[in-house]
Amino acid sequence: MDDRGTIAEAVSVDGLGRIVKVGTEKDVMAGLGTGVEVIRLEPQQVLMPGFIDPHMHFLPTLTQSLMGTHNLAPCLPPPYSKETPEDCATRAELLSALKSMKVTNSGNLASNEFVLGMNLDPSRQQQSTSATNPCGVSGNIPFAAQPKLYLDACVSKDRPVLILDQSGHLAYVNQKAIDAVCSKTSDNCKTLLAEVQKGGGDWVTDANGYTGLLQETAGFAPFLAAMEKSLPLGLAYTNPIQLVESYEKDIQRTIQELREAGLTTIADGGLASLSQLQAVKFLAERQNFPLRITGVVTQDLVNSDKGKDLQATGPTCDPLADPQCKLPKWLGAGGIKLWVDGSTQGCTAWLEAPYQYQNPGHCQEAGEGRADFDDVNGIVKALKPHWDKGAWRFQLHANGNKANEWAIQAFTQLQLQKANPHRVLFIHNTVGEEKISDKIGKMREGIFFGNDGKTASAQPLDARVTHLIGHVAYWGAAFKQMLGEETAKNIDPMGFDLKYGVPFSLHSDSMVTPPRPLWFVEQAVTRRTWAYPDFKESFVLGPEHAVSIEQALRAVTVEPARQHELDQWLGSIEPRKVADFVVLGANPLKYDKALGGDPTQISKIQVLQTYLNGKPTLGSH
Template sequence: MTCRLLVLYLLAENLSHGAGNAIFHSVRSRAGATIRKTNVQGVCMKRTLAPLGLATLTALSSIPALAALPADRIFYGDHIITMDPDQPAAEAVAIRGDKIVYVGDRSAAAELLGEQTKIVELGDRALIPGLIDSHGHVTMQARLIDYVNASSPPVGPVENIQDIQQLLRDRLASNPPAEGQWLMAYGYDDSLLAEKRHPTRADLDKVSTDVPIYMMHVSGHLGTANSAALEAAGIDENTPDPQGGVFRRIAGTNIPNGVVEEAATHTLMMPQFLASSGDTEKFKGQMLKAIDYFASFGITTIQDGASNMGDVAVLREMAANGDIEADIVMVPVARDLDVAEVARLKAEGYQGGVRIGGVKFVLDGSPQGRTAWTTEPYDENPEGVEGPYTAYPTVKPVDFKTQADELLHLGIPIYMHGNGDAAIDLAMNAVEEAFEGETLPDHRSVIIHAQVMRPDQVDRAKELDMVPSFYSAHSFFWGDWHRESFGDERAFHISPAKSALEKGVHFTIHNDTPVVPPDMMRLMWIAVNRETRHGVTLGADERLSPFDALYAMTQAGAYQYFEEDLKGSLTVGKQADLVVLGEDPLEAEPSSIKDIPVLETIARGKTIYLNSAGS
């Protein structure tokens, strides 16, 4: 076999998850160009593959050696969006097994036809790379399946506290918790309730004073409990506020009113989550449903941010049994971690679709909960708080920096939840101090959410090679609330994606499921339009083009995960992660992008979701 044929054969058949086996790495440079580098060991070492563009690969793909290996499926169409700058469009894409083996014109693709090859004529439908969830919580989504959904429209039915009370009464009547267990709910949003406040223990006591009730706020950073739950958790007027958290009190007293913030939620919520972990088989079933849910939105790589190591073990077991159909990147929370174990598991890479991607820190709270840590006071404080208010950190900065330094020097990526600009400062200081006096390595430390990011912090993200993962979904869901909390000057620059793009900062965008559903077309619509619930454009200068929003959900997501050689574009040799959409999102009216249906999701060459409309 000639060197040229050997290279082609490796491209077509032998690429795997390991970066060491990849022929080409494609990375979007700061200038938007493509950098290619060879990683073939012992193969044609005197030849350089760098000049080989996709046009060359397309020509090679028609030679008899590859024609003898028919494709499993060939997609033909006029709306194939590759997201590969070397070949942004194509007439055909072919896959075999779990790899893309051809991208190019229609005529040359005919060489890959075999008796068993399935031909897909796309027509007006679009083919795009598999979508990448850059931040979310799939295990939490799995566990919430059995909880009462107390969300407001468009996610749930709740408009006021009476609606919540009725939902809880209905659940107690139809499916009450077993003796000693709690009634759990999620998704309530004080910013959208008619009363504009959190339900308190007094409100929940009207549902039951015997059954413990706990509701998780939509942000996941606050919650509320009835008297029975507070008593069961041992929380009373003598309970002090924990480090990085608050038990809100009845005015003029020390008696908890049921509403809890940040670290204070752990006392109530975490025991219930851990209790549900005891039924492993039930959890596995919930996980399968959650993966299907993500796949229905075109997601082929899912994140589990703030994983616990027990869940890591369960998902690795499921993966070993072949039960994980999409890829899952798990990011354990930095709490009582065995760092050596995390390093070992990370080094293993994907095992049956599951891998460790880094370690997560939570540096502050949420802007919709008014617990994001800022340098300038809020324009409107949380209920019961007087005077200038900037919220607070949820970590001890010195301890956090020590942990971050250790992980970074072990080559373990760190993911730092930072909504407010004070938290973002802390994240950036930790990275800068860790590498002080050293050549900056390719660390790709992620700032999760990065909502109240100042212009100077965008510049600093560029200097430090940090990756903000913007919570772009907020512009629609809580944009109006942010205007009240921060004023227009700050609110209009929430999640400054366009500024990051113009300054050459690598960034991604996300939904943060289960806070909001993992609806990627709606996320794209929000990033492009930045329209609030009330129809206000929340900073026109921070809107992305449809292409740049799609890039942030594909190529940029792959870059964030150090997987740009494997995913993110329809490129020969990459993993066969593809999505069929009902319409081309780059040609659709920007206002209608959210309505484009996902018709089929293909992960590792297999269909894992099929909408009947797309069959």
């Protein structure tokens, strides 16, 4: 994965896990002493740089593994699903998924203890249009119009219920949950709601009051805070270190799955509190932890009283400068993240044209979605104090094409006022347009487009994008209905990236999609998608944006390392870098169509081992 496209026979590693030589076996073995351990792969196996997931949410991913029967996610398409059709059927339809929670309203559970659910997805779990439904609600009321009605009927009306949408940008509550939060306020939540809206969230209302639909993290944060602290999801927000210590044995399974996917480094893309930052660092520094972690903190945190003294940090030592340094597993937190908009499938992406989804209830009144700021100046104001310090990297979450335009305008204003020395990242860049990719490419050349369409010159800004490629594989058919076919084909527009010289990576946004880099590679190469709920319809979405296998492999190795400014140590197998490797059971390049291969088999390649600092993370060589 170096810039020369090298395919080598051998690599040597020193005692501190640094790469010494790369090349032919003869050259690498020359001069080695007798005490050197030699590891030989089988002929069909291949060594690569360890995979990097450049954007996920680590603590929620661990918490998800503790949810048991309350993980309501629809099943993945057949090539990726490990569940039986029978298991999937219970969650294929929206209300059936809610009914599957099997909540007990008696026994030892206190009446104020929250019932929790995760990963409901009305964009794929469509609501039955029958006048009767599994929950016994009469009429054809859309779920999105009255979530609290269905949560009372399907789950529980005696206990507060909170269900998080798979997008991570919506949540649903019943009346008991609303009462539990508002009973703690003196003005029936008016002041609290004002704070929610100030933070970019909202509680949706109709003529009868709150509907039970909550938008953005600020919208459901008060409900997370109100949960009993003994519940895992509550601990993830109130005391994450206690979560790690209390459920360590249970979360080890999820950590092992990350390793088994070939990951050696992950980026936690939204640490919203000092306690979350401390918990992730605490995990990374444990002796047998098999991954490296770099952190990205939210702009809300660094702009708060508690986070005002935070400084951008990196690893505690540098192997390139210190001959005794073994690169630590905690790589520091050197990035700031800001949300420009919400979720494409969650109806809150900020779009140029309105949503047009035909499924009753879902996105039917979403219009152009919503931004988390009133205008571009709000984004600039939030970032400028930290931008001017020149110490931080900056990452803007932007799903909709209008949100990406705002992100471009914000970066333009900031760069024209003071040049930034670090790389900046567009997270998701989902709803693509050629003019957007063109502008990002121009930023890299030092050409910036103002609000009036005129251009200005400044120091080039090293702008890059990272795509949630699972948007194509899992939501492609839904996006055709939400956005129209012409817009949907440009989801995750890597063809535009290549045309305009914009470096790109691929990420999971876990919990939104599973963190499986070989799946990312296959999805980027094939652009296959499936229609829910039965997967009988399958097609290629935007074939013009398909990339080569090698380009996709770079998007899970060296490019993520560059985006997080870790490429001096990680991302490729080159002398003086760190020996973080993955061993695969087959070479992904052999599945190239041009060579007679079948790229739909890439996701089936077995991960045999990962290495950190030249040492196997678990098991035998």
